[in-house]
Amino acid sequence: MGNNLGISNTDDEEPSSNGTTRRDFLAQITYAGAGLTLVPLLAGTKDILPQAPPPNAETATINLTVNGQKHALNIDERTTLLDALRENLQMTGTKKGCDHGQCGACTVLINGRRVNSCLTFAAMCQGKEIITIEGLAKGDRLHPMQEAFIKHDAFQCGYCTPGQICSAVGLVNEGHVHNDADIHELMSGNICRCGAYQNIVDAIKEVQNIA
Amino acid sequence: MEPFKLIHPNDQHAAIASSGAANVKFIAGGTNLIDLMKLDIEKPAQLVDINSLKLQTIEALPNGSVRIGALVKNSDLAYHPVIVKNYPVLSEALLSGASPQLRNMATVGGNLLQRTRCPYFYDTSFPCNKRVPGSGCSAINGYNRNNAVLGTSTQCIATHPSDMCVAMAALGAIVHVEGLTGKRQIPFHEFHLLPEQTPQYETTLKHGELITAVELPPIRYSAKSHYLKVRDRHSYEFALASAAVALNVSNGRIEAARVALGGVGTKPWRSVEAEKALVGAAADEQSYRNAAEAALNGAKPFKDNAFKIELAKRTLVRALKTVGGMS
Numbered sequence: 378m379g380n381n382l383g384i385s386n387t388d389d390e391e392p393s394s395n396g397t398t399r400r401d402f403l404a405q406i407t408y409a410g411a412g413l414t415l416v417p418l419l420a421g422t423k424d425i426l427p428q429a430p431p432p433n434a435e436t437a438t439i440n441l442t443v444n445g446q447k448h449a450l451n452i453d454e455r456t457t458l459l460d461a462l463r464e465n466l467q468m469t470g471t472k473k474g475c476d477h478g479q480c481g482a483c484t485v486l487i488n489g490r491r492v493n494s495c496l497t498f499a500a501m502c503q504g505k506e507i508i509t510i511e512g513l514a515k516g517d518r519l520h521p522m523q524e525a526f527i528k529h530d531a532f533q534c535g536y537c538t539p540g541q542i543c544s545a546v547g548l549v550n551e552g553h554v555h556n557d558a559d560i561h562e563l564m565s566g567n568i569c570r571c572g573a574y575q576n577i578v579d580a581i582k583e584v585q586n587i588a
Numbered sequence: 589m590e591p592f593k594l595i596h597p598n599d600q601h602a603a604i605a606s607s608g609a610a611n612v613k614f615i616a617g618g619t620n621l622i623d624l625m626k627l628d629i630e631k632p633a634q635l636v637d638i639n640s641l642k643l644q645t646i647e648a649l650p651n652g653s654v655r656i657g658a659l660v661k662n663s664d665l666a667y668h669p670v671i672v673k674n675y676p677v678l679s680e681a682l683l684s685g686a687s688p689q690l691r692n693m694a695t696v697g698g699n700l701l702q703r704t705r706c707p708y709f710y711d712t713s714f715p716c717n718k719r720v721p722g723s724g725c726s727a728i729n730g731y732n733r734n735n736a737v738l739g740t741s742t743q744c745i746a747t748h749p750s751d752m753c754v755a756m757a758a759l760g761a762i763v764h765v766e767g768l769t770g771k772r773q774i775p776f777h778e779f780h781l782l783p784e785q786t787p788q789y790e791t792t793l794k795h796g797e798l799i800t801a802v803e804l805p806p807i808r809y810s811a812k813s814h815y816l817k818v819r820d821r822h823s824y825e826f827a828l829a830s831a832a833v834a835l836n837v838s839n840g841r842i843e844a845a846r847v848a849l850g851g852v853g854t855k856p857w858r859s860v861e862a863e864k865a866l867v868g869a870a871a872d873e874q875s876y877r878n879a880a881e882a883a884l885n886g887a888k889p890f891k892d893n894a895f896k897i898e899l900a901k902r903t904l905v906r907a908l909k910t911v912g913g914m915s
Contacts, residue, residue, distance in 0.1 A: 431591075433591050434591045435591050435592060435593045435594065437594070453591075454591070454592065454593070454594045455589045455591065455592070457622070476626065477623050477626065478619060478623060478687075478689075478690060481687065481689060484689055490663075490692045491688060491689050491692060492689050492692050492693050493619070493689045493690065493693065496618055496619050496622045496623060496690075496693065497618060497622070497693070498594065498615075498618065498622065500594055500637075501594075501596075501615070501618070501637055501639065544688070544689065547688070547689075547692075548688065551663075551688070553667070561822075561823070562822075562823050563688050564688075565687055565688075565822075565823035565824040566686075566687025566688050566689045566690065566824060567687075
């Protein structure tokens with residue numbers, strides 16, 4: 378159910394008269410629904426729910442700007458940006474693959490540059506602009522890279538796709554691509570276990586206007 | 589991961605002053621340190637986030653040197669016009685390392701302190717003298733295909749993983765550091781240590797000292813340089829063997845040369861022997877082969893990595909051919 382939270386975009390959201398955004402409303406009904414239906418099922422499995430930091434942890438209150446929205450979080454300082462997004466902000470579009478910087482599934486853009494969110498402490502991201510897969514579309518209008526991935530069927534299972542798309546957006550911003558070989562080399566930080574690589578290259582070429 | 593305290597000083601003196609206690613580490617890009625913390629290989633009690641310090645610039649100095657701030661990201665250095673034009677060996681080395689995401693995060697200072705990827709260092713269920721001094725080396729009699737053939741000891745055969753450092757070794761870079769007692773400059777060949785009997789000590793950086801910059805001294809012919817990396821897959825992989833070379837060739841003769849090897853040594857491996865073999869020789873394949881023989885003269889193979897000796901020779905010959913031609 379948490380995935381419902383990831384699909385709205387914040388840029389075009391107007392708060393309603395009582396100050397509630399669509400995202401807040403979705404969050405409320407999602408939690409309400411979860412409260413009614415899931416808690417009895419999850420009794421005894423509390424380790425899969427968000428937890429308070431353990432008693433020996435150092436905690437901090439931090440401010441993160443994600444997809445244009447500011448969030449204040451009280452977190453264990455060990456929390457990576459990836460875990461803060463997924464576990465604290467319930468933005469599960471960014472995926473956890475290897476959690477060691479080897480697969481690229483967790484790729485997000487910080488100040489316009491693609492990075493591995495699994496190797497970044499959330500507390501070191503304050504004051505930076507973080508863009509995740511949820512923040513690329515403008516309202517109902519997909520980002521050109523998202524459109525191109527759909528057009529070229531550039532995914533199969535889809536698990537690596539948010540990271541592939543964020544990485545591809547960063548790649549285009551960096552401006553070092555001139556041919557297919559450049560794309561192969563400069564997308565090597567994103568692994569696709571389904572092997573959709575050729576279609577990913579085609580999608581990027583379309584956005585880059587490479588024949 | 590063990591809990592730690594994270595502080596964010598925005599002044600260099602404060603950062604250095606807060607780093608003197610035992611078990612305190614600086615953190616910049618975090619690409620290596622956070623990974624090692626997740627695996628409980630590194631367990632700092634306090635991290636000093638240095639990303640607010642003013643160590644982010646690349647400057648051409650009046651004496652012809654280039655001074656690179658310790659917090660310059662690997663990707664920014666690799667694509668900097670001065671580096672691309674005058675030090676292609678360094679640009680190519682940086683771009684052959686890691687992935688674009690990691691290069692956007694990793695800093696020059698952090699790259700100097702990168703830890704080995706020896707699988708026994710990473711797997712805490714195995715003895716490793718680098719991780720737990722005195723526990724033994726699992727690689728010497730274990731699976732050691734990726735381990736070193738140069739600079740090994742009876743205590744450790746771990747390969748130094750950095751590409752950037754191989755280029756900097758060839759260029760004779762100078763590491764600028766600052767501690768509570770003042771500033772000092774460390775010549776690149778004195779920065780990294782051989783494992784010898786104490787593989788847990790990897791550099792001559794003292795505890796509490798901060799790397800502030802790396803200086804590239806002027807070399808007339810550094811624009812004629814190249815980094816060649818050979819690995820198991822085409823991209824995003826550590827070197828099996830690599831070569832950083834710069835050559836000054838005039839009328840078919842080699843007047844000056846710089847050579848360093850990666851993927852085969854326990855530290856970034858400048859080969860003065862290969863350079864001596866090249867200077868004064870004709871710029872031809874036989875000279876390059878002679879240099880390669882000299883570079884690998886002291887190599888010691890282990891059960892699974894004898895292939896690296898010939899691979900490193902061929903890598904060096906090909907890199908030299910690329911720069912020096914075949915006159």
